[in-house]
Amino acid sequence: NPLVLLSLPDQKPHYYQTSFRIPGVEYDNELEASHSESGNLLKAKITNWVDNIFQESNLKQRYIKSYVTKFRSSTNGLKADILLKFQFASADNENKIKNTAENILNQNLKDGTDFLELDDSSPYLEAVNVIQAEHLINSGCGLGKDPSFLTERIFGGKASKKGSWPWQASLQVDNHHICGASLISDRWLLTAAHCFTNNKNPRRWTATFGSTLSPALMKRNVQSIITHENYASYKYEDDIAVVLLSTPVTFSYDIHSVCLPEATFEAMPQETVVITGWGATKASGSFPNNLQEAQIEIINNDVCNRINVYGGAVSSGMICAGFLLGQIDACEGDSGGPLVIPQNGLWYIIGVVSWGIDCGKENKPGIYTKVAHYRNWIKSKTLT
Secondary structure: OOOOOOOOOOEEEEEEEEEEEEEOOOOOHHHHOOOOHHHHHHHHHHHHHHHHHHHOOOOOOOEEEEEEEEEEEEOOEEEEEEEEEEEEEOOOOHHHHHHHHHHHHHHHHHOOOOOOEEOOOOOOOEEEOHHHHHHHHOOOOOOOOOHHHHHHOOOOOEEOOOOOOOOEEEEEEOOEEEEEEEEOOOOEEEEOHHHHOOOOOHHHEEEEEOOEOOOOOEEEEEEEEEEOOOOOOOOOOOOOEEEEEOOOOOOOOOOOOOEOOOOOOOOOOOOEEEEEEOOOOOOOOOOOOEOEEEEEEEEOHHHHOOOOOOOOOOOOOEEEEEOOOOOOOOOOOOOOOEEEEEEOOEEEEEEEEEEOOOOOOOOOOEEEEEOHHHHHHHHHHHOO
């Protein structure tokens, strides 16, 4: 007999939205913050509860996971908006699966013994299209490469994997990469003011996203460029700018924002941080097509201000990072890109590639605009 291969029907993700009431818990703005411990604990408690009931149900083969996308205030406490992700072939009876899921939730919530209650004011399970669902799931900041890789202590830069640094953007003039930048919301990029010394006309600029310059995953026109009022091209101070995109990006696994630190945040000397960019891999070299990543270390400003290093040129609004031995460093084309650090599993942008002497030269580490120092300025321009 000829061998017959049975192909599985095409399985696709399907998302449904619902909301629960959490009686006895007060709404607090802090719950929405990406770094909120109470918010993250509550999200984990809700998703664990939902995961458990579906994994023990007759939909366990089709259920993937749940996500808490938003907390809202309600008359008697708190509401949580939830997305449920299932995977099944379009040929499967969608209504049947949806009704079964509703029944499973109903049965588990009606006895009132759990900390969640049904929210009667919203439709029960509402189908959400995949693009919209993934935008909601990825609207939190700082989710990227698993920070545990920092223990590997890789020396030297290397090409990054898709989705590792999803906030990284390329700022381009006439489709040529000029500078790096970082998404801090769906419409704002953070970058360096010196990127615009030769050209401040927003109509000439575009921003592209994804881990390769070509093909880009997404492209946006630039609406406006705001450089720091005190920046002047003949000095290094206040080298910071924000860029408003003409249309918001759609968040996905590969494209979303990095977290901004509090104004009081300080990185400690010797802490490992990561730089990313499409800059030249050596002075006057060509730009790589693939986004590069490298681990470097924070260096105390006092060390960087020594006579044989930068002789006092590093101010309190700057971060010095790299190695006094040289070798690993940002280079031309990396300007405006992010210096990031992991905190509680999320990535925070603490520096913007600003200046340095040569690339990877001994006693000439990279100097970065200190994001925490300009935190209030960023907020005043972008409300983020």
